[in-house]
Amino acid sequence: MKCSVFVVAVALVMASCSQDETTGINKGSTIRFRTSVERTTRGVQTTLADLGEFKVTAVGNGANYFTDLGVSSSDNGATWTPAKVYYWPSYDLDFCAYAPQSLAGVSVSADARTIEDFIPSATVADQQDLLIACNTGSKAANESSGVSLNFKHALSRISVKAKCMNPDMQVEVLGVKICRVPSTATFTFPSEVTSESYVLPQANWTTPTTPADYVVRGGSAVTLTADAQSIMFGDDGFMLIPQKLTAWSQGAANDGAYLSVLCRISSLDGGRATQLYPVPTDENAGKYAFSAVPIDTDWQPGYHYAYTLEFCGANSGGGLIDPSPTNPADPDDADVDPTPGTGGEEILSEPIRFSVTVDEWKDAAPENMDM
Template identity: 30%
Template sequence: MKKDVKLLGMAAMFFMTFASCTNDELRECYQGEEISFTTRVTRAVEMKKENLTEFKVYGLGQGSNSFFINGQTAKKGDNNIFNLEQSAFWPTGEPTVKYWAYAPTDITADVSMSAGSQIFNNFIPGDNIETQKDLVVAYTTVKMEDAAKAVPLQFHHALSQVEIKAHCPSIDKQVYIKGAWIVNVNTIGKLQFSTAAAAMNYIEWTSGTPGKYGISLDATQLGSKKESATPLLAGKTNMLLVPQTVKGYDFEAGSGAYILLLCRVETHHDGQIENDPEGGSSQSGPIYNDVPKNKHIHQLFPITKEYNSNAYGYTCVAVDFDWKSGKKYVYNLDFCGHTSGAGVYPPENLPEGLPEGDDIIEKPGDKDPGDPVLDNPIRFTVDVDSWSSGHDDGLEEEEVEVK
């Protein structure tokens, strides 16, 4: 209330000075309309309209070279109206204003904003996928008459969302996963608002600095009883990564991207192997007799001399990644199906920070990187979900067989 009284007093003073001005002219000469914002966030898992509570905003008059709103924070109030911490008013003589905004306000990037360029340099989604934050950005040009109540801002997801699932349709095979990673994808990027990228909501990415993303897991059984694919990041958030295009790993060239898995493959059969109550080996791998269940188990992978229920090994599948802003990509890995196996042996130089130990079995000496772990490579399908849309636009599905 005090603020309103003060403004009225100042308006009266202007009225006395410019006695010939009309009320509309007086308002324009004084300060224009006070600016607030309404928001809409496209459908997402991480950042939604309900949990968007504040954002940074920049405002630039069409004929100006300097921001009249320069990185102020707008905070959520009643009825989804966001108000600036320090009030700003529509600039005098500017019928049209450009606005840029982003959230969260504490992103890991070097934000460089000017009238000529709006850039987030060295943006890092974060190495720990459990603490990654969704990044939403908005750009709009608004006429004064269209912002009578508040400036409407449409936020878009700037990152790509990636999920890995796995499935084992085999009747007798069981697959256990203890870790999943995407390797040799760019972990740092530069985001720039670009009028040339209107089809991508003015979001343009340049990526660099390859690394890995993923997580170690408790042993997750896929098994034949799983009718649908098992999310390998179950209970965790999906990966939020820099949009990019990377070719799948080429074993001859020694470069490219791949999905790395720490896994174990067994096959279970009824009955026991006679004369071998303590275990042994066969052409199908070391054997364990499960006497109480009257079954025997072949350890197909990793390869060890004796059966070891704790043994796991690394396998991989080369994948072409083509990620766009605001899209969700689901990689469905098909283990031990009719025409699929368990992947191939990965490159020699694996990334740092992966699980190690006596139960992580290395590649046999007679195998080379790129050789199949079992008879066939993994097959997978890629689902591309329109994460950027607030409506159900359907699902594109591309089936790919990895050689």
């Protein structure tokens, strides 16, 4: 059955608030900041020490007091220096901060506080952790202590591991991709203070549009064992927009989300390997092909989703043929078989089984022999 071609385990990881990193503060009459960043297993992980810089906008009395003010640290987050000096006005201020500073589409004012049409980088290695923080402050409350900005991770991180449970099967992995993930959405900064206990809702993102494919490609293959190992090839994870995924229907059309492993599957007999997938021909000798499994996870902001794919186990096989079997970053990738078969078909189908019967002994006709 198609539902059992892979066994997929998903681990969810979110740091507790007690693991936040905090800094010292600068005291004085100017507006100053002290920051914290949730310490998590996310990636590409941004910590307080490597946050380095952020931008912040202050809104009060119906207008922006300052807009996209750069704030940086030269001592790994111990102190923070604004690019310009501002003094406290007589009224309260709302602060919206974000990192990285290069983020496009940010619009913070008295009327709207959004990141318009956010799109993760098409290159996984260039995808960055999106951090946001919000707080209110006043001269009376914060002139001495500084404004606390507790940054929250606004994206979901996805990483993939794999294992092969049959010692007589060999699965060599050269890459992994995540496909048909809607990847354009608008983020609204929360109206609440992003305190240590605050949980950023998925609803702060609009429903994403424009499905995209993302791939991580290794330089050399990893041979799977019975112990799960990362197949991210040095990348910490896909950093993508939180959303409820609609799963691929397991047919020839790539009509929903799925994970796909660039692999070569062989049967072993002693030291001899017989390639089973992609089915060997003169044209694809030595090549790999994508093996897919649908996913419909409900990704939340600030969570790490660690998928573990099991090949050739008691209830798993080799996956399904990918309905879009090319490398999205390099459609002419010479290591990829672009025509491994019809999308959605089982790669290994059912294992070889035997039906055994034993005939009853039959008595032959007796013979008389003269001596």
